[in-house]
Amino acid sequence: MQQETKDLLPHEIELVQQGWARISGGSQSYVQEVYDELFRLDPTLQPLFTDDRDHLMTKMADTLNTLLTSLEALDRLAFIIRDIGRRHLQHGARPPPLHYP
Numbered sequence: 001m002q003q004e005t006k007d008l009l010p011h012e013i014e015l016v017q018q019g020w021a022r023i024s025g026g027s028q029s030y031v032q033e034v035y036d037e038l039f040r041l042d043p044t045l046q047p048l049f050t051d052d053r054d055h056l057m058t059k060m061a062d063t064l065n066t067l068l069t070s071l072e073a074l075d076r077l078a079f080i081i082r083d084i085g086r087r088h089l090q091h092g093a094r095p096p097p098l099h100y101p
């Protein structure tokens with residue numbers, strides 16, 4: 001069967017997860033920084049965001065936490081990632097190079 005995601009090497013997983021533990025550190029303030037930076041880079045994105053900001057930040061933090069603490073099983077999370085992509089398209093987000101690097 002064709003693999004859905006590219007496997008990360010164990011030391012790559014460790015590096016990403018160490019970095020993630022430092023960034024998240026039990027608080028969600030980094031999510032605010034992500035949005036601040038996104039709107040600084042492209043203020044025209046603001047109208048795409050209509051949901052309650054606290055609710056959105058909690059959802060983003062939960063999603064990132066689920067994905068980044070499960071990197072060993074990324075293939076099994078492919079359905080979640082595909083779903084997020086589909087919902088982002090519905091919200092008006094567009095694939096690289098427009099809204100993502």
Ligand code: HEM
Binds near residue numbers: 048049063084100
């Ligand atoms: C690591 C990158 C990102 C993650 C993990 C992420 C995650 C999320 C999550 C969990 C939601 C909540 C709704 C849902 O579950 O579908 C959401 C909403 C949204 N995201 Fe992202 N996102 C990312 C990057 C971006 C970027 C670069 C854009 C740029 C356009 C974007 C645009 C949006 C929009 C427009 C919404 C809907 C907001 C609303 O209804 O107020 N996202 N994102």
